[in-house]
Amino acid sequence: MTQTTLHTDIVIIGAGIAGLWLHHRLNDMGIHALLIENGQIGQGQTLSSQGIIHGGSKYALNGVLSKAAQVISTMPARWKNALNGEGDIDLRNVKKLADHQLLWSKDKLSSKMVSFFASKALSSRMQRVDKQEAPALFQDAGFKGTLYQLDEPVLDIPSLLTKITEKWHSRMLSVPNNSQYHWQRSGQQLESVQIGDITIHAQQFVLTAGEGNEALLQSLSIKQPSMQRRPLQMVLCKSQNPNQPLPTIYAHSLGSGSKPIATISSHKTQQGDTVWYIGGNIAEEGVAKSQDNLITEAKQLLKNILPWFELPALDWATHAVNRAEPKQSSLTRPDNAFIDSQQNLHICWPTKLALAPDLADQVLRAINVGFIEKQTYDNPEFPHPELAKPLWDRVF
Structure with missing residues (x-):
């Protein structure tokens, strides 16, 4: 198996509205952010929302x-x-x-x-x-x-996904749905993640995968925060x-x-x-x-x-x-978007479509964007995820 190595400033896992909004903001700021999706863009909660x-x-x-x-x-x-x-x-x-x-x-x-x-x-x-x-x-x-x-x-969520994806689609990586994530650390800091035959090195890692965060936390052997x-x-x-x-x-x-x-x-x-x-x-x-x-x-x-x-x-x-969402007592609804930072790993749930901008604000503060060492990366070509089909065209 041929191994591919990619380099980026920030890895974001999960191409729902939270990951997409953050990915767009970071790249617009001149920070190289790579968004990873193991299915189709918006396929989960985002395209299940009422907009x-x-x-x-x-x-x-x-x-x-x-x-x-x-x-x-x-x-x-x-x-x-x-x-x-x-x-x-x-x-x-x-x-x-x-x-x-x-x-x-x-x-x-x-x-x-x-x-x-x-x-x-x-x-x-x-x-x-x-x-x-x-x-x-x-x-x-x-x-x-x-x-x-x-x-x-x-x-109109399909329209939103089309617009928010198009500018930085080249920095979105599609990986197989059954991919296993293997993490490498240097001391307490995450250094890279290996997904199949691709290894990605980054300074910061952000989880915005919705339900998928549960499996990602298990792969990292992290028990808290937990998900509901x-x-x-x-x-x-x-x-x-x-x-x-x-x-x-x-x-x-x-x-x-x-x-x-x-x-x-x-x-x-x-x-x-x-x-x-x-x-x-x-x-x-x-x-x-x-x-x-x-x-x-x-x-x-x-x-x-x-x-x-x-x-x-x-x-x-x-x-x-x-x-x-992050686990609450009695499965109650969280009041706001959630982030838990553990060194250079940031575990996120937006909790509502509308709160995606607020979550991005919190992540930008947590990673301290002013201290990101911006670099130019010459990565090889890789596959990009497609937009998921709207719910209305799937159920009837």
């Missing part, structure tokens, strides 16, 4: 501005700057599905009270929408609830008749509790069909349910939250995904 750039609204629906809501509150502005070509990285030409999310309450006092408290806690980011200015779906006379606009854009999985079973549906497409909607349906009953986002297949991708409480509570039972529940849910709208005949599917 929502959360600003904390759904974490404050009980009227309390929680720590999670405060941590994530600046992220929509960070992303908007990037989308305008004025941020950390240039995301101009990324397709925005919506400038704002919506939130609607059912016609019950309890729902209206929750909406009221949420609007007070988030008055600068959550505003009432008059019926005449609402999307057509909510202008219907049958809609008796209240509609709010949230200052949280929704992005919080599973979801999302629901998808699309009209059986292309002439009766589902309306476009990006919204949370709010019931009497402090969590959305459902979060619906709309996405186009390659054939141009509109797919509703449904998360929220139904996805969290549907983990242990069979596909048939969850779909039956979802049909009833849509009738309950959109009673005035007559749904066309639909095709249905479900999608299981694990949210990979």
Whole structure:
């Protein structure tokens, strides 16, 4: 077997949004960063997301501005700057599905009270929408609830992946899916990693592989931090008749509790069909349910939250995904992006799509970029990973 040796300043393992954002920033700064992927770009949690750039609204629906809501509150502005070509990285030409999310309450006092408290806690980011200015779906006379606009854009993730990948794709290395990672140390510092017939030397190593971090930590014999999985079973549906497409909607349906009953986002297949991708409480509570039972529940849910709208005949599917995060007590949700630095190894989980810029900030501080000895590397050609297919074109 012929051995190939590569040299770089920083190795990043995992080409989800966290690794991609960090990789782009580092290379733009003149630091040679090599991103390693053992599958396809964005194939895990990134392409399983709804594309929502959360600003904390759904974490404050009980009227309390929680720590999670405060941590994530600046992220929509960070992303908007990037989308305008004025941020950390240039995301101009990324397709925005919506400038704002919506939130609607059912016609019950309890729902209206929750909406009221949420609007007070988030008055600068959550505003009432008059019926005449609402999307057509909510202008219907049958809609008796209240509609709010949230200052949280929704992005087309395939478009985002295309844009964030193209500039530095030549510095992304594709390795086989079943690759074993063998690490070499010099004292307490990592010196290189061998993956199959490729050995990579670097000054710093960053793990951004989501669920894949678990196996990477095992290969390093590291027990802490450990990882948790919080599973979801999302629901998808699309009209059986292309002439009766589902309306476009990006919204949370709010019931009497402090969590959305459902979060619906709309996405186009390659054939141009509109797919509703449904998360929220139904996805969290549907983990242990069979596909048939969850779909039956979802049909009833849509009738309950959109009673005035007559749904066309639909095709249905479900999608299981694990949210990979640093382990918390009682499997609770972490409040922010996470990094644990051990010498020149940095173990990361972004915890949310929206927090990718914040995680990159933390990594840049941890590696102390001003002290990176920038070098010019003349590496041999190597294989590059491809973009994963969008979820909507895989499940139907």
